[in-house]
């Protein structure tokens with residue numbers, strides 16, 4: 001019996017969210033007296049055996065290049081097969097776009113209870129209970145899972161990556177990739193150096209930025225902080241920024257360590273997507289802006305005066321000014 005962690009990758013590299021899932025899976029395995037293993041579909045340039053340092057003993061790999069892009073049908077079929085063959089009783093995924101696409105199908109196929117968006121390790125002292133966010137992060141609930149196989153998708157940025165020593169054994173699985181009902185014709189990558197859902201720091205702008213021509217300082221600050229850029233919904237709706245940057249109830253929900261909101265009022269629908277951020281910094285010229293109520297740090301002032309000063313301060317701190 002084991003805890004099996006799905007390892008996701010892009011451009012040949014393991015995603016940070018998967019390192020969190022591996023650390024989480026290894027901790028859960030230790031807590032439950034089970035072995036920790038991984039499953040990876042496709043090929044990567046990263047050293048897979050080195051993932052053993054996150055606490056897993058084996059990685060089941062289906063080394064087929066056609067699996068480097070998500071195909072939910074194939075992924076669900078192959079991961080289900082490996083879960084059953086390896087005797088795994090707990091399957092861990094990240095609650096990312098990929099995790100969201102395959103978790104329900106895995107749950108149906110394996111007849112497994114699924115908890116999406118877990119925020120911490122399960123309590124296994126009396127059954128199997130997992131805490132998760134509900135109502136766009138406004139409340140928590142605890143779900144008890146009783147099925148023989150259990151699936152958890154872990155929210156990004158809630159569990160720390162913890163590395164030690166060790167090397168994982170790679171088991172090459174000979175599972176045929178079937179003809180797919182899906183053909184990927186082209187892949188268009190989102191601009192920006194850091195993917196929004198994986199970013200530890202996010203710099204976000206709202207309608208207070210007045211127009212798309214003023215985004216230079218936001219992008220510069222993001223570059224300096226190795227952060228992703230985001231925006232409020234009206235900014236995306238007006239075409240000032242691409243839609244994949246829109247965060248909130250109807251956009252992407254994120255949980256970075258630091259969220260810097262510039263010229264955003266803090267409407268409830270915006271907060272729904274960012275209120276799981278660890279630290280929120282708000283820059284707004286209106287001291288009554290609702291966002292200040294949710295802020296850890298607030299700067300009341302004109303963004304066009306504060307941003308250049310903030311950029312200078314960061315440059316000075318980094319020794320490049």
Ligand SMILES: Cc1cc2nc3c(=O)[nH]c(=O)nc-3n(C[C@H](O)[C@H](O)[C@H](O)COP(=O)(O)OP(=O)(O)OC[C@H]3O[C@@H](n4cnc5c(N)ncnc54)[C@H](O)[C@@H]3O)c2cc1C
Pocket residue numbers: 205206207208209231232233234235246247248249250251262263264265266267268269270273283284285286289301302303304
């Ligand atoms: C069903 C529904 C779903 C929605 N989903 C989302 C969602 O997912 N995400 C989302 O963001 N919104 C969503 N909205 C819209 C939401 O209600 C707000 O209208 C929106 O978030 C406001 O965007 P904003 O803060 O950028 O703009 P505004 O509300 O116009 O606020 C601009 C802010 O900038 C400040 N400001 C102006 N000039 C400056 C300056 N020079 N320096 C500093 N500060 C300045 C102002 O004081 C103000 O607080 C949704 C609405 C509905 C009805």
